[in-house]
Amino acid sequence: MNNFIFFNPTKVIFGAGELNRLGEEASKYGKKALVIKTTGPIQKSGIFERATKILNAAGMKVYFLDDVTPNPKFSKLKEGVNICREEGIDIVIGIGGGTAIDLAKGLAWGALAEGDLWDYFIRKRVATKSLPIGAVSTLLGTGAEMNVNCTITNEETKEKFGVHYPVSFPKFAIIDPELQLTLPRKLTAGGMADIISHVLEGYFDGCEDTPLQDRIAEGIILTVLENEKILDYPNDIVARGNIAWASTLAINGINDAGRGGKDWDAHTIEHEVSAKYDVRHGEGMAVVHIAWLYYLCKKDPKKFVHFAERIFGIQKTSGQTDLSVGIKGIDVLKEKFRSWGLPITLRELGVEQGILPLLAKDASKNPEGGKLDPDIVLEVLKSCY
């Protein structure tokens, strides 16, 4: 186990009906709330109207940043920062998934930051102050409600970069599984794949002697697999609750504490895909991460044998190589993703074949990434085309 620092002060308020506490929590931080309003099915769910009523009832004035689309854009960040500054916003509230909550974090530090805001994403500057942030999670996978991650796409430069400032922990995170009942099947499935991929980045980081972390990771994955029935029975609120809490814990630091602390390579590669094609992150991960796992397994299959046994009960019998057992485990996971209705090739995501070399090159240049070798990335991308 490596040395680590674990710190996560976000107050989690979990359970059906807990959205009603939004006003009570948010009004602790002031009178003016800016709510991130994303497009898509969430608009029809009525949640923004409900949230507004609840905030108003707590004596708060509500402002909106409208028309926010998935893979939050840098132009929207700047627009939101202007609202914060002009209106004197006290708290920024993200309602939704990673798009809304990541953007809320960006606005919150952006409002108090100086200079060109993109400088912060390219590591020229560091933010040390932030407005308070509130999060209401209505999606699976992102985990943004209980971490500091803020990933933004610059539509001019076609770059998708993340920053992780300690000041960006939401003050509170409301996780209300009731709000997820209307999620379309595909978003639920993508979220489930995303949860698994968050856990697996650390699980396969090559760090040895992390048995407790591994069991925690396996617990999270098994919880998702054992509750996959929510795809067919979307109203099973308890099963949703189990997956929703697993989603948060997959990326709140507890799974990674004591591991190698390496960069999330599969995510770095996927970010190139979703920066250029605007695909849903969870669907992108389902494709890219499986391909990345095959690559890792061929390099060193030992941990994959462990994974195959612990997760899928695949026993290694005499005469079988580690590689063949490891590959079998990944095959089963890929089959799972397919059975959930997720894409398993880049082609299905609409990616053009000719662009693969550019994706590989840009992934290797990502300031967040671990200096990936573009040749290896290209080979991986080709393997899942």
Added chain:
Amino acid sequence: MLNFIFQNATKIIFGRGTENQVGKEVKDYSNKILFVSYGKGVIEKLGLYDRAITSLKTSGIEVIELRGVVANGKLDLVYEGIRLCKENNINFILAVGGGSVIDTAKSIAVGVPYQGDVWDFFAEKAIPEKVLPIGTILTIPASGSETSNAAVITRVDGSLKRAFKSELIRPKFSILNPELLYTLPPYQIACGVTDIMAHDMERYFSSVTHVDLTDRLCEAVFKSVMLHAPLVLKNPKNYDAWAEIMWGGTIAHNDLLTTGRVQDLASHDIEHELSGIYDVAHGAGLAVIFPAWMKYVYKNDIERFAQFAVRMMNVDYFFKDPELTVLEGIKKLEDFYVSIGMPIRLKGLGITDDRFKEMALKATYNGTRTLGNFVKLGHKDIYNIFKLAV
């Protein structure tokens, strides 16, 4: 799965040599601290005292010491600590030790800003509104006090042992270095491991259904701690094994495993009666009481106990007779306790049956309250559990 609120803002600084960062961490809060620890000897022998003081001095922090904490922290020392803080205008407390040291520090921390007697909080006459920040360097795992919201203090006149809880007293930071555990004696190691496993099982045996995720997390901590205990007993300098137990001990008690479920504290409450009357180590008492409690209550939820047996004790499921699965699981737990040198019967603690009734009545405040949530136990039930532990 139930609705819940979870917040634990203690910053964990984990790993080799991390005590050398204590000065840097304290500096965010104060230039003058009260340093609380055991009597001279324990932390000096570890070299911890010198390293911590050097780190603090290097960061320019003035240190005033309060030494002499003993097992089951005493109220008198808390009063002395409050006095020292007030006289010297101290506004940060550093606890260096295990649960009793940390709980002493927490009690001082709520006592300093309070006008009345700090015992008021323990007697439930007052609720803390202000508190000094505290930090810890942990030298004994299991109590969980390094991130918890609770403190337990013993009042010597009248021998009252009481606890209070407040979100305000969670430490700002806790430094966990497994190397500091290398000198713990084997019996204390076994007691600590048993205590951690009991914390875990008290959360696992919940009557709330469909709590898959926290089931899995409980299983993760339980198995990891159980599998590594023999390794540290064999080689007390096995860093990686200690790391599992130390971090597992924190997670078992930081409220994460309780999210969405209700815990059952009956075994802890029953054990407190044992260690209240007899001079029994808390962990050793739990090794006796927990299996007896299981035997007494398992019929209320055979499936949950079978899940325990299969997933935590690696028992094959007997499809024709799930009850056999359960009993085999309990047996394997007892075997494990024996293997690490714990008693599993009251006999092994030198306790006979002559005070069972008295303890059962005391535990239930003379029959006016029940213990536990998985099954609510009255004094007759507790008596029967003692009987099963003979």
